[in-house]
Amino acid sequence: MSTSDAPTAQDEVADLLVELIRINTSNPTDPERPAAEWVAEKLDEVGIESQIIEAAPGRASTVARIAGKDSSRPPLLIHAHLDVVPADASEWSVDPFGGEVKDGYVWGRGAIDMKDMDAMVLSLVREWSRTGRQPDRDIVLAYVSDEEAGGRQGAHYLVDHHADLFADCTEAISEVGGYSISLNEQARVYTVQTAEKGxxxxxxxxxxxxxxxxxxxxxxxxxxxxxAVSRVGSHEWPIVITDTVRALVEGLGQVLEKDLDPEKPDEWLPLLGGAARMIGATIRNTxxxxxxxxxxxxxxxxxxxxxxxxxxxxxxxxxxxxxxxxxxxxxxxxxxxxxxDIAVETSFDGAMIDCMADALKAEDPTGVMLPYLMSGGTDAKSFSTLGMRCFGFSPLMLPPDLDFMALFHGIDERVPIDGLQFGVRVLDRLLMSC
The missing domain is CATH 3.30.70.360 (Alpha-Beta Plaits)
Incomplete structure (x- = not known):
């Protein structure tokens, strides 16, 4: 196949996601090794070397390094987990591990948590390798195991036993950030995760x-x-507004031209629609x-x-x-x-933030990027201990009526194909310029 005949990242991202969903990596019953081998094979097809590292039999991660134009610059880490939470097929309208394509969506467990990012990055580096394009700096790829159980046999293991693979990385991007939230018919924001709860x-x-x-x-x-359980479960924890939440609310006020008080969440949380479910859990301990x-x-x-x-x-x-x-x-x-595991927080500033905003703006001129604090946890907890600034940036443009947050660990998990293609374009712009 000539380079001109080869599929682009946008052409193959949905197909790659379908293939990956069909590899059942439910944690803890189904090991990640088959998916780690699949990633390594897809990289090898286009001449990208990788290594598979096992923390325990079957609990495998795949790590690779993509050479950039300026190897003197510190590399960027992109980490993405291969495992998913289990799914009860009787609750779904499709086979959760069938990787079905219908109604413009790819359906299945992991479609948004987070095999979509796995596929977007994989399709992009495959295109680069086929066409000879290079990112601005080296990129370290880590497709890791065990995130859904805390990462002890995934990111934690890599940091504890193979820190040399990431030692020179200064920044990292991963899941649950860069997705769109439609505030109304005119206003759309993209929330980038700059912090997460412990x-x-x-x-x-x-x-x-x-x-x-x-x-x-x-x-x-x-x-x-x-x-005792009743007292703990029903305790009303006080509101604590972090710097990240304060910046989010201030940004919302500017976008909507409203005077919003961060200390009065009942005023601004309803403006976020379905995203209020997650962000509403970030103003207090739970x-x-x-x-x-x-x-x-x-x-x-x-x-x-x-x-x-x-x-x-x-x-x-x-x-x-x-x-x-x-x-x-x-x-x-x-x-x-x-x-x-630790809480993580970094500031909403710097060259990486500027590059993310520029990449999103190029694909969606009306969109505005804002920071947010995530209520759950990611492998950023592990990689941040190596001194990296960690961001959640897995860009997706979503339909206004899609309850995105309900799909995380939920039934009928799915991702729009045009959203995946949007994400590929944004990531391409980001990684070629950051």
């Missing part, structure tokens, strides 16, 4: 005397735990009970009861959050941290 997954445990279910039993471990376990028979009072709490804390808020939790659970319940 994670503290807790196990609460109550222990007391077991006994017969027919007795009076005031020291019931289940009751003690349930009361502590959500997610699992309960106790007992083994209906008429036996157990000696132990346990609960899982998903805690997410704002930058600088972890210690105060845990102190409040200790007060809420009381003296009869203990807590144990199962998974902990």
């Amino acid at each position: 994670i503290n997954w807790l196990r609460l445990q109550a222990k007391n005397r077991p006994g017969h279910g027919s007795f009076v039993h005031p020291d019931n471990a289940v009751t003690q735990l349930a009361e 502590t959500n009970p997610t699992m309960l376990e106790a007992g083994y028979k209906h008429n036996v009072i157990p000696s132990t009861a346990e609960a899982s709490i998903d805690c997410r804390f704002l930058p600088g808020q972890e210690e105060s959050m845990l102190a409040t939790i200790d007060e809420l659970i009381g003296e009869h319940v203990t807590r144990e941290t199962l998974v902990q």
Whole structure:
């Protein structure tokens, strides 16, 4: 095939995404190794060398380096995870691992979290290699495992054991940013993730005397735990406006020509439509009970009861959050941290931010780029420990009526094909100039 006959990145991005969705990488049941090998094969087809690194059998990541025009400049890291959360096929209108194309969308688990970014970057570097184009500086690609379980066998492992592959990178881009939010028929913003909440997954445990279910039993471990869980789950955490949220609200006010007070979220959150679900969780800490376990028979009072709490804390808020939790659970319940990871925040300025804004503006002259704080977590938590500024920038232009946030870990996950092609064009502009 001649270069002129070869598909462009926009031509093949949807096909690559379909292929990748069909490789089931549900974490923890299905390993990422087949997807990591698929990425390596697609890179090898166009002459890009890569290496596959396993943290454990089957838990594999693929890493490659693309030479830029100016190798003296610090490289940019693009990291994207290969794993997805499981999907119950009975809840979906399509096979979640079928990679179906219909109604102008690619459907399937991972379509927006985050195999879309996997495919956009892969299609782009394949086009570069076929045409001889080079980005402005070196690009390090990391297609990683285990992000959906905290990254211990993915990004954390790479940082702990292969930091040399990323040591000279000063900036990184990845998921959940650069997507459009239609504020009204005229105003559209693109939110870039410059911060994310920290994670503290807790196990609460109550222990007391077991006994017969027919007795009076005031020291019931289940009751003690349930009361503690209720207090933690229903606690109204105070509003804390970070620098990132303040900048977002100020930007919204300028776009809409409104005087918005960051300290009054009821005024500005409704303006964000479906995105308010995520951004509304970034003005306070959150502590959500997610699992309960106790007992083994209906008429036996157990000696132990346990609960899982998903805690997410704002930058600088972890210690105060845990102190409040200790007060809420009381003296009869203990807590144990199962998974902990840092909050991340960088400022909304600098050359990379300017390049992102320019790339978006070139493809959507009416769009305005704003920062936001994400309520979840990404592999930026790992790579930021190497001194990189990390941004969520996986650009997509979305239909105004698409409830994008509901698709993350939701049913009928899908991404518009023209949105993917838009993302490819924006990333191409960004990486050729940043």
